[in-house]
Amino acid sequence: MTHYDFEVTGSKVARCHIKVDMVNDNFLELIGEIIGPPDTAYDGGKFKLEINIPDTYPFNPPKVKFVTKIWHPNISSVTGAICLDILKDQWAAAMTLRTVLLSLQALLAAAEPDDPQDAVVAKQYKENRKTFTQTARHWTNVYANGPHRECELEKILEQAKNMGFDEHKARVALSSSDWNLERATESLLTS
Amino acid sequence: MASDTASGDKGSGPNESTETDNSMFECNICLDSARDAVVSMCGHLFCWQCLHQWLETRPNRQTCPVCKAGISKDKVVPIYGRGSTDQKDPREKLPPRPQGQRAEPEAQGGFPGFGFGDGGFHMSFGIGAFPFGIFASTFNFNDGRPGPPPAGSAQHQEEQVLSKFFLWVAVIFIIWLLLA
Numbered sequence: 577m578t579h580y581d582f583e584v585t586g587s588k589v590a591r592c593h594i595k596v597d598m599v600n601d602n603f604l605e606l607i608g609e610i611i612g613p614p615d616t617a618y619d620g621g622k623f624k625l626e627i628n629i630p631d632t633y634p635f636n637p638p639k640v641k642f643v644t645k646i647w648h649p650n651i652s653s654v655t656g657a658i659c660l661d662i663l664k665d666q667w668a669a670a671m672t673l674r675t676v677l678l679s680l681q682a683l684l685a686a687a688e689p690d691d692p693q694d695a696v697v698a699k700q701y702k703e704n705r706k707t708f709t710q711t712a713r714h715w716t717n718v719y720a721n722g723p724h725r726e727c728e729l730e731k732i733l734e735q736a737k738n739m740g741f742d743e744h745k746a747r748v749a750l751s752s753s754d755w756n757l758e759r760a761t762e763s764l765l766t767s
Numbered sequence: 768m769a770s771d772t773a774s775g776d777k778g779s780g781p782n783e784s785t786e787t788d789n790s791m792f793e794c795n796i797c798l799d800s801a802r803d804a805v806v807s808m809c810g811h812l813f814c815w816q817c818l819h820q821w822l823e824t825r826p827n828r829q830t831c832p833v834c835k836a837g838i839s840k841d842k843v844v845p846i847y848g849r850g851s852t853d854q855k856d857p858r859e860k861l862p863p864r865p866q867g868q869r870a871e872p873e874a875q876g877g878f879p880g881f882g883f884g885d886g887g888f889h890m891s892f893g894i895g896a897f898p899f900g901i902f903a904s905t906f907n908f909n910d911g912r913p914g915p916p917p918a919g920s921a922q923h924q925e926e927q928v929l930s931k932f933f934l935w936v937a938v939i940f941i942i943w944l945l946l947a
Contacts, residue, residue, distance in 0.1 A: 634796060635824040669821045670795040670811075670832035 594677040596627070604629045608640070610677050612722065613685040617712035618646070621720030625680070626656075627673065637667035640676060647708075647715040647751060649689045649698035658683075659693035696752045704754055711751045718747070732757055736764075795833050796821060803864050804846040809836040815864040818843065841865055 593611030608625035612618025623646060628639040640663055642656035650659045662671065662679055692698030700708045714729045716722035732755050736746035741764050753759035794801040796817035803815035811833040813821075822829050822840060831838045845864050 632824070635821055665828075668830065668832040668835060669817070669824075672798075 596673055608677055610681050612716060613681055616685050617709045618684045618716050621716035621722035623720050634669045637663050645715060645719040647697055647712040649687045649692045649694060649701045650683060652694050653697060657693060659691060707754050729755060805843040806846055807831050807838050808842050809834050
């Protein structure tokens with residue numbers, strides 16, 4: 577059994593819905609998966625993470641980013657980069673992949689809009705919480721296989737698709753403009 | 768895995784229970800049985816090698832890897848087990864693990880009401896030979912002292928004068944001490 581397996585294979589893991597798999601034979605590239613915490617917009621979604629273990633691990637933090645697209649103030653909706661202190665200067669050598677994944681799960685449940693990674697999402701989170709929650713749930717449904725559909729948003733998206741826009745680009749533009757179709761098409765046409 | 772290396776003492780015991788027993792003594796950084804074990808003031812166990820490397824990684828912000836309490840190299844306590852091989856040759860591995868600190872046991876009996884028990888209170892009387900101290904230290908800044916200058920030279924005469932002068936100063940000082 578390896579160090580990394582040992583880190584993650586605690587008895588609590590099954591209940592917390594996190595897991596880590598190897599990409600190839602070395603332990604430096606891993607794929608993590610967390611389930612969106614219940615009673616949040618991410619409920620039931622399966623979020624894949626790319627985990628790169630540095631040579632200096634565990635003295636330096638693993639490099640983690642979201643592979644699954646996600647709408648969250650502290651996670652870039654474009655690159656999946658994560659803004660979380662323990663992945664930067666607050667890392668401690670006693671932390672493990674298990675604690676990292678659990679922290680990410682906690683981050684999904686409690687965003688920090690004042691320390692944003694994605695400014696557009698953070699602004700929406702602070703100013704228009706209802707739209708934010710709907711958008712996040714819609715992204716979870718589409719990209720992370722979440723169970724909750726947002727029919728209202730899907731209708732608006734359908735309209736944009738009928739205008740000939742690429743689905744993902746239309747979704748990003750709509751999400752960024754609070755699902756205002758006019759503003760979204762404007763930004764799609766100018767870009 | 769950690770339990771494999773450390774479970775030799777109870778060979779046939781159930782695997783689950785030995786694992787939890789041994790995990791009590793696992794290093795919080797490498798998750799193996801702690802080697803050259805040290806414990807921080809906040810009570811967390813590490814291999815000395817692991818903790819040293821952690822402190823070297825972040826020299827500006829030295830915190831306990833477990834609880835983030837303030838921590839430093841000279842404030843960790845080494846743990847010497849009975850079967851420890853480390854005591855045979857403690858300095859072989861660099862960096863050396865810090866020494867244990869032995870405090871004297873607290874004094875029994877005496878006068879518990881008094882603030883100064885044995886060893887706690889010192890008083891000293893002294894008469895500082897002030898001018899000699901100054902001369903002795905200021906005139907001694909050459910390490911390798913040169914030999915005495917040959918008799919008859921100007922320097923020799925000068926030294927004779929100086930030594931007489933200091934002799935008189937000493938005599939006057941002693942007389943002054945006796946009279947005072």
